[in-house]
Amino acid sequence: MKILHTADWHLGKSIGPIPRHPEQLEVLEEICSIAEREHVDAVLIAGDMFDTFNPPVESVELFYRTVKRLADGGKRPVVAIAGNHDSPERIEAPDPLAKECGVILAGFPNTKISPFALQDGIKVVRSDNGFIEIMIPGCTVPLRILLTAFANEKRMKTYLGIEDAEGSLRQLLQMNWKETGDKYMDDKGVNILMAHLFVASSGAEVTAEPDDEKPILDIGGAQAVYLENLPEHVQYVALGHLHRTIKMKHGSAPVNYSGSPLSYSLHEAEQAKCVMIVDAEPGKPVSVSEIPLTKGKTVTRQTFTDIDTAVEWLMANQNSLVELTMQSDTYLTAEERKRLVQSHNGIIDIIPVVRTLDGKDDEQVSSVDLGKSVEEIFVDFFLHEKGQQPNDEMMSLLREVIGTEEGQ
């Protein structure tokens, strides 16, 4: 049985002013092609399909179009859980319709998918809170999946039905996985855990993640789930949440973050992106291969000391998204800013750093001369923000505002 594991699509996400939808279209097309070329039997999406609770229509359409294509007319199960960026209610809402296509959507850690069978397609033969067992056309053994969608600690305890239980969340999850695993998982099927969680080895220092992908069980990271909390029953753990590819092990079972299909922040600069293909047979260790994704733009930081070199670099690297730092002895002129912006359409930000006379670099903003008049400071500020001189209309508006303020 061949399983494709992906996560953290973050549909609808932008970086700076640049929307990533065009790249998301391309990379999801690439993921579909890989699923078809590799003849995978099932697809797992480990959360954060969307970037926000209320994603744009184009992202919602892209999601449904993609999972429908992946599901191959109901012959290939596509199973997705909600991440911390997804609205659990919203993820589950189309479930009755999605099931008809072979798409299974679990919004909550205790979601129970009722058994169903599609004609000439997949059959969900057993299910429980946070668990399904699927028969797939062409496979002689069932696929069993423990499904742990994201929930914060308090809600997770409620969903697991152990609100009053003593003990840390990691111990409670461990108990819950073990119980469900004992009940449904033996070596006559392929057994997987899919979760949107922060998992680390207990000895390892919990490293802070960039942006909003911090350890999600507990701010401060004290509440990571440790490898030893994972159930013994499963042959593979498909994780979502962290955007870089991470490969760990629990016994003989790989515990992998597939990572996101695109680099979504400057912290992911130069990261290679991939999907995981898991080759599994009952009762045996799985083999896993990473298939690189090639469609997204690279995200990078570049520093230049003169405009010509910067423009040259920008012209030669059109397929990057770049945060530019411009070091110089003077302010960037409107003309210079214009040259930079016109030579590239993937500039995330331009950070001007002015070298002061004492040799220290300083951000331009901090060198505002407060001895100047309000009007002069406004012109400097406008130039810095907009890259051009304010026009007469703007200046008279400013004078009007200042006048009004003084009059009160």
Ligand SMILES: [Mn+2]
């Ligand atoms: Mn996440």
